Amino acid sequence: xxxxxxxxxxxxxxxxxxxxxxxxxxxxxxxxxxxxxxxxxxxxxxxxxxxxxxxxxxxxxxxxxxxxxxxxxxxxxxxxxxxxxxxxxxxxxxxxxxxxxxxxxxxxxxxxxxxxxxxxxxxxxxxxxxxxxxxxxxxxxxxxxxxxxxxxxxxxxxxxxxxxxxxxxxxxxxxxxxxxxxxxxxxxxxxxxxxxxxxxxxxxxxxxxxxxxxxxxxxxxxxxxxxxxxxxxxxxxxxxxxxxxxxxxxxxxxxxxxxxxxxxxxxxxxxxxxxxxxxxxxxxxx
Amino acid sequence: xxxxxxxxxxxxxxxxxxxxxxxxxxxxxxxxxxxxxxxxxxxxxxxxxxxxxxxxxxxxxxxxxxxx
Numbered sequence: 001x002x003x004x005x006x007x008x009x010x011x012x013x014x015x016x017x018x019x020x021x022x023x024x025x026x027x028x029x030x031x032x033x034x035x036x037x038x039x040x041x042x043x044x045x046x047x048x049x050x051x052x053x054x055x056x057x058x059x060x061x062x063x064x065x066x067x068x069x070x071x072x073x074x075x076x077x078x079x080x081x082x083x084x085x086x087x088x089x090x091x092x093x094x095x096x097x098x099x100x101x102x103x104x105x106x107x108x109x110x111x112x113x114x115x116x117x118x119x120x121x122x123x124x125x126x127x128x129x130x131x132x133x134x135x136x137x138x139x140x141x142x143x144x145x146x147x148x149x150x151x152x153x154x155x156x157x158x159x160x161x162x163x164x165x166x167x168x169x170x171x172x173x174x175x176x177x178x179x180x181x182x183x184x185x186x187x188x189x190x191x192x193x194x195x196x197x198x199x200x201x202x203x204x205x206x207x208x209x210x211x212x213x214x215x216x217x218x219x220x221x222x223x224x225x226x227x228x229x230x231x232x233x234x235x236x237x238x239x240x241x242x243x244x245x246x247x248x249x250x251x252x253x254x255x256x257x258x259x260x261x262x263x264x265x266x267x268x269x270x271x272x273x274x275x276x277x278x279x280x281x282x283x284x285x286x
Numbered sequence: 287x288x289x290x291x292x293x294x295x296x297x298x299x300x301x302x303x304x305x306x307x308x309x310x311x312x313x314x315x316x317x318x319x320x321x322x323x324x325x326x327x328x329x330x331x332x333x334x335x336x337x338x339x340x341x342x343x344x345x346x347x348x349x350x351x352x353x354x
Contacts, residue, residue: 168315187315217313239306242299249296256289262340269333276326283310283319 006055014048017063021070028077034091034140040073092140101131101149111138122146165282167215174211174221187213194219201230216283240277240284247273290344297337304330 021044022029025037032038044066051062080087095107097118108118119130121144127133136146157164171183179191197219198205210222221230247270254266304327311323 166316166318215315216310216319217315235306236310239303242303246296246299246303253293253296262343265336265340269336272329272333276329279322280326283322
């Protein structure tokens with residue numbers, strides 16, 4: 001048989017073998033988090049390459065080597081889960097290189113990093129001043145994780161003591177004009193609801209390329225025809241505006257009436273409205 | 287526009303708000319949002335009652351504007 005035939009069959013067999021090995025080892029193998037996965041990843045790849053093109057070598061030996069590497073990595077992963085000491089030994093621990101804004105030279109030397117390399121890693125994280133860093137660790141994979149000092153961190157709603165509404169993940173309910181039943185059920189809706197919503201927006205199902213339901217049960221759609229404008233879901237901001245308007249109306253009534261009793265009633269309800277608006281604002285904004 | 291028609295308009299706006307809040311309470315997925323929407327819908331119902339009473343009072347005082 002000609003050589004190209006062997007190469008094709010071997011390629012197919014080894015591709016399948018590599019696929020199965022990585023599937024068994026899982027996502028961790030793809031991300032090559034620890035030393036073992038790194039080494040196994042490289043070696044398995046080169047063994048496969050060697051065997052596929054080198055027709056003089058024995059195919060079964062190559063397959064055996066891949067299985068051994070795969071099995072050892074699997075075993076190491078398994079033991080790492082069972083024992084912390086073992087995982088520290090094989091996967092390594094992070095090394096603290098910056099603490100309280102000061103570089104720990106000894107640890108840096110131990111990892112054989114120069115100060116230039118460290119500052120390059122910091123710059124990759126958009127940090128140009130070492131003094132801004134509270135704490136930084138060199139991870140076993142060689143990447144750097146840095147914690148900025150509190151005053152240099154980006155501002156969050158928590159810093160401003162703003163109350164934010166919780167959000168559930170949006171569900172994709174329409175793809176390519178087909179209704180996805182499972183996400184629809186996850187969002188607690190049915191097909192009937194979806195048809196009503198589509199009708200409200202004035203579009204047909206087969207014209208919708210993509211549709212998502214957010215945590216407030218609002219449907220946003222993207223159409224095949226990009227020239228058609230779909231009304232934006234503005235129910236909640238509009239409701240907030242209506243609430244504010246009604247509150248102002250109640251205030252006006254309380255000022256314009258002469259009857260003391262109704263004056264008090266209007267005032268009380270205007271106050272209730274104000275409170276309600278405050279309560280609802282995080283949920284109705286945006 | 288008379289006072290009574292203004293109050294009536296406000297009343298129907300409040301009814302609309304209440305309905306929208308109830309629908310949001312039913313459609314939201316987050317439990318906290320659901321609770322807040324439900325609670326505020328109930329508050330709206332209380333305000334609605336007060337205003338309804340006031341509308342009746344106004345109609346009694348100015349019978350010529352009844353129904354407008």
